[in-house]
Amino acid sequence: MSTQTHPTTTPFEGGTILGYPRIGRRRELKRALEAHWAGRTSADELEAAARDLRLATLRRLVELGLDPADGSVPGSFSYYDQVLDAAVTLGALPARFGALASGVAPLHDGGTGVPLSTYFALARGSAEQPPLEMTKWFDTNYHYLVPEIGPGTRFRLTDDRVVREHVEARGEGVVTRPVVVGPVTFLLLSKPADDAPEGFRPLDRLDDLLVAYRELLHSLAEARAPWVQLDEPGLVSDTLIEAAGATRDEVAHAVNHAYTELAVDLGPGVQRPRLLVAAPYGDLDRPGAAAHGPAQGLLATLAETDVEAIAIDLVRGSVPSGPVPGLEHTTLVAGVVDGHGVWRADLAARLELLEGLRARTGARDVVVGTSTSLLHVPHDVEDETWEGPDAERAGRFPELRTWLAFADQKVREVTTLARGLVLGRDAVARELAAASEALASRAAAPGVVVPSVRERLAGLDEAAFTRGRHAERVAAQRERLQLPPLPTTTIGSFPQTPEIRTARAAWTKGELDDAAYAAAMRAEVERVVRLQEELGLDVLVHGEPERNDMVQYFAEQLDGFATTQLGWVQSYGSRCVRPPILWGDVSRSAPMTVEWATYAQSLTSKPVKGMLTGPVTILAWSFVRDDQPVADTANQVALALRDEVTDLEDAGIAVVQVDEPALRELLPLRREDQGEYLRWSVGSFRLATAGARPATQVHTHLCYSEFGDVIGAIDGLDADVTSLEAARSRMEIVPELRAAGYARGIGPGVYDIHSPRVPSVEEVTELLRLAVAEIDPGLVWVNPDCGLKTRRYEEVTPALRNLVEAARTVRATLLAPAKDAAPVR
């Protein structure tokens, strides 16, 4: 048992948040990072800009009502990614980075920390090494960097930036609660290093890793940090646990071990920071699911260690159904304010939940928190313009503003609820009433329910989700398109040049009129078509220059959506998106893409692919209404897209691609929820595309994920051709497709567009040979991994040239009647 004393008063009594956006309300960090990477500023200048941003954040959070004295303000800054931060803090620098990694000494051995240049080399790659792999953070549109752990990884405290930031904040009068990814989640998120033996699991290195965490706790103790927050979202995700080769029982064991080891005395005279373990994004335990999980739930497992506080997600997760053993010694941070969506909370209902929570769970005390970090929402509703022509064009209207809560509004929701919990309802009666009023106004507002949209949805039958027979479609499309074997194409976007961005910025500001902007974009389309013809690609695209983003572009044109001016949310590193707000019933008032596609088609005799974003991805990358089943919302979007497909067909477009890069992203973290998700998500894609005639070739594109566990769903989309990201994993998906008997057109990516490297003809040829050796060459398409919008023409032009050349090379071997080459059907 620890002799650590609990605070005698309730910690975080004024409420707390699990994290706050770090990009800056005017994307200050993005600008500072990109200036530094471009060589325009020094590391010192970057550090100064980041410091200004951190201090501005502290001031803001205190102004919004968080207690500056007791660790309620999280220290959640990062220069790039919080998982990378943990890796460099704990000595997990991959050996493949050579001297950059081996040159980093443990702090206790005279080390001086990990230089920013090394940190960015891990994030963005060095001259010799590709960066750490990037992948989706739980079911969000945030991407983290995947640590690489091997038997030789030397876990030690190698960087103490998080400690220095605590000291920095103290200098400004704010006692922060440093936030670090917790040890179990850190290992679950990691992958085995390249040199690890077969069967090695990062999780097996837990004991060694804990040594480094203990060093970190020591260092925080010396800085007098009263609390530290260890984030353990990994505990809520079956998919992550399975991918790490572990079971829930093993994870429970690891949790018990880790927090028994960390929640101990650090020795005489050292006051260990108290531990807040946070489990955002879902449920630690499911009521009634004990049969599948550890005998004792994960919440009880945590509560029975000596950690002083546990934060649970009460938006995505469920309320514990009864007293939790061990919680009588523990503060429960009740995540009742949604960190992941933008709707204003029903404060009265949330307060009622909070009031009953202590009695229900047996917690030592209950305090108010957010369900997740506020990283996933924009800064401030007040930064937007809600009236005037700009607002109107973007679908924003004054009433909408009152329905929303971005990060700053959410902090106020937290502090309001905290006051209500401590002082009683009457103390916050005005705020509760205002929240209820906003909710009522939302329910009754025009556009939220549009009868014609509802009627169309209600009238759908099975046939609306079903296309004609596959074989018939294949024949009709072959006849119409006359493509060579191994047809070449791209995923849609071509580089978004500074000229395009500048023109759009000028147009947005009203400095360029509609006609001039359209002319500039048409000129770009023409350049892109000419380039593709010159390169010899078979199925062309218009290049998407007119799109600011593949989701926002559609949201700007659909009814039921609003888009923001400054609602930036970090997606990875310095890259941001502005997720649209889907608030009402969705419908399409006019064609959205037809002019661009037909203009491109008018320039060439080759087929031009129409390019749409699918319903699941539009939902995944928007803030979606929470007042109806998400499946209904998806089908509304699908119907709008279905009409667009028809319009493209009527305009003579023979190939239409409907992108679903986020299909895998929304896959629920809990196994038992996945079937239902796949049912509605696949259904909405089919609804969007099943109206296409047999001779119209429907493509889809998926990326950013491992697809192994959703091949069945990919098949269920019933697309004629699917392009997948595959180059970096060297076509790993191809044998899986073969094993699954996949018999549709398939374009496993042969050009890794996430890297500036230009692949050689030989490399692409080699990847193509891998593909045609495994699957019927008559099904194989040749394409990059993803769109080219983030690349530059200097890279794209030679890379596509090589891709076309490689396709020709492999095509020739197929056509030659060699005895070991599979025939083309």
Ligand SMILES: Nc1nc2c(c(=O)[nH]1)N[C@@H](CNc1ccc(C(=O)N[C@@H](CCC(=O)N[C@@H](CCC(=O)N[C@@H](CCC(=O)O)C(=O)O)C(=O)O)C(=O)O)cc1)CN2
């Ligand atoms: N929504 C979404 N989610 C996604 C992806 C995606 O493409 N879209 N891709 C995956 C990876 N994520 C990504 C997310 C963002 C970016 C990205 O490049 N973002 C751009 C912004 C893209 C954008 O909205 N561009 C707008 C606005 C650009 C802008 O910042 N304009 C300046 C002024 C322009 C200038 O003078 O240069 C301004 O507003 O201040 C446009 O082109 O119109 C960035 O951060 O820089 C890339 C990948 C997964 N999730």
Ligand code: MET
């Ligand atoms: C993230 S998937 C991107 C698909 C889109 N058509 C593009 O090429 O950019």
Ligand SMILES: [Zn+2]
């Ligand atoms: Zn993609």
